[in-house]
Amino acid sequence: MAKKTFSNTYIFIYSAALVVVAALILTVVSVSLKPLQQKNQAAETKQMILKTIGVEATRDNADALYAQHITEQDGYYAFSGGIVLPLRGTGLWGPIWGYLALDGSSTVVGAIFDHKGETPGLGGEISSEKFAQQFIGKKMDTQPIALRKNADRDNAYEVDAISGGTMTSNGVTDMLESAYNDYQSLPRPTSQTSPTEEERKEATE
Amino acid sequence: MKNFDLIKLPFNKNNPITVQVLGVCSCLAVTAQLKPAVVMSLSVIVVVVLANLIVSLLRNTIPPRIRIIVQLVVVSTLVVLVDQVLKAYVYDVSKQLSVFVGLIITNCIVMGRLEAFAMVQKPWSSFLDGIGNGLGYSVILIALGFTRELFGSGTLWGYPVMERLGLYNIGYENNGLMIMPPMALILTGLIIWWQRSRNKDLQES
Numbered sequence: 001m002a003k004k005t006f007s008n009t010y011i012f013i014y015s016a017a018l019v020v021v022a023a024l025i026l027t028v029v030s031v032s033l034k035p036l037q038q039k040n041q042a043a044e045t046k047q048m049i050l051k052t053i054g055v056e057a058t059r060d061n062a063d064a065l066y067a068q069h070i071t072e073q074d075g076y077y078a079f080s081g082g083i084v085l086p087l088r089g090t091g092l093w094g095p096i097w098g099y100l101a102l103d104g105s106s107t108v109v110g111a112i113f114d115h116k117g118e119t120p121g122l123g124g125e126i127s128s129e130k131f132a133q134q135f136i137g138k139k140m141d142t143q144p145i146a147l148r149k150n151a152d153r154d155n156a157y158e159v160d161a162i163s164g165g166t167m168t169s170n171g172v173t174d175m176l177e178s179a180y181n182d183y184q185s186l187p188r189p190t191s192q193t194s195p196t197e198e199e200r201k202e203a204t205e
Numbered sequence: 206m207k208n209f210d211l212i213k214l215p216f217n218k219n220n221p222i223t224v225q226v227l228g229v230c231s232c233l234a235v236t237a238q239l240k241p242a243v244v245m246s247l248s249v250i251v252v253v254v255l256a257n258l259i260v261s262l263l264r265n266t267i268p269p270r271i272r273i274i275v276q277l278v279v280v281s282t283l284v285v286l287v288d289q290v291l292k293a294y295v296y297d298v299s300k301q302l303s304v305f306v307g308l309i310i311t312n313c314i315v316m317g318r319l320e321a322f323a324m325v326q327k328p329w330s331s332f333l334d335g336i337g338n339g340l341g342y343s344v345i346l347i348a349l350g351f352t353r354e355l356f357g358s359g360t361l362w363g364y365p366v367m368e369r370l371g372l373y374n375i376g377y378e379n380n381g382l383m384i385m386p387p388m389a390l391i392l393t394g395l396i397i398w399w400q401r402s403r404n405k406d407l408q409e410s
Contacts, residue, residue, distance in 0.1 A: 006268065029290070
């Protein structure tokens with residue numbers, strides 16, 4: 001037995017067979033479970049968007065509630081009180097994303113964040129309720145919201161960053177900034193704010 | 206070795222973290238809070254038990270020259286398989302687990318037990334060895350997660366313990382060092398010190 005397992009032919013056949021079997025199992029499982037997984041992911045996105053406008057949905061009733069409350073527009077989602085901005089960015093280890101619900105005066109009424117693989121307990125904290133709650137009442141009108149150390153609670157443009165999660169926090173700040181730039185180019189639901197310096201610059205360009 | 210010893214020894218004289226000094230990387234990474242520490246513990250128990258069992262069944266056919274690669278294929282197939290199934294049927298659990306998948310595959314305890322035990326022992330003993338080492342790992346992880354979350358964030362499983370006790374009002378502050386990885390290493394060192402001082406067998410002359 002021992003002799004046989006040392007021969008090169010045996011090693012080649014063994015490793016080839018092992019890899020083929022493993023690949024086969026994974027492919028069959030992945031292909032057969034894909035529809036279920038995609039359904040779960042789609043429902044989760046709808047749940048997240050609904051949550052920012054204060055509607056708690058379960059995975060089963062997310063479709064119905066979404067159809068009832070949200071109208072999808074080009075680059076954003078409209079609801080009765082304003083719009084929901086999608087956020088996309090990169091954290092330390094992988095993609096991070098979120099949704100920000102803004103009312104007519106660009107004040108945040110709801111926020112939610114999630115991540116693919118940030119460190120649990122540190123950068124991973126962006127997906128917590130506590131972190132998202134900080135955004136409520138902040139503003140996206142004349143400048144983007146940024147994450148800072150020891151942020152001033154009364155300042156409408158900053159929220160507390162995560163201790164031990166600096167790289168992820170910087171990623172969130174960048175993500176908010178790029179969402180802010182997109183937001184500037186969107187048609188405003190109501191024009192309560194006067195055009196900002198940046199907007200004027202954009203208009204003249 | 207008696208079967209009961211296979212379960213009992215990893216708790217003390219043969220603990221995978223404090224005596225074998227394996228799996229330290231994940232032990233630093235996921236113990237900033239209690240919850241991820243528990244999720245990681247459960248995942249590692251499942252993986253180390255199943256991988257031990259499979260490798261032990263295959264042990265006489267595995268070519269010694271490529272045994273590490275064979276072990277790696279078994280472990281990673283197993284982890285990805287479990288994650289795929291969870292993603293389709295228990296999506297929330299899979300979300301909790303997603304960040305750990307990479308950490309489980311490369312966990313030295315899994316590889317260490319396969320190499321040191323399952324390659325040369327019968328399936329039933331390997332199964333018990335997997336349970337023992339998985340639990341031994343969990344004990345340390347949970348102890349670290351408990352200490353670091355309590356003193357670093359002032360919470361336990363997300364519940365604000367220190368705030369409820371009213372300690373912030375009398376000047377108490379969270380220890381920011383606790384949530385940084387170096388503190389996990391220091392705490393692990395303290396546990397090793399304490400364990401060796403009590404156990405003559407572990408002292409090197």
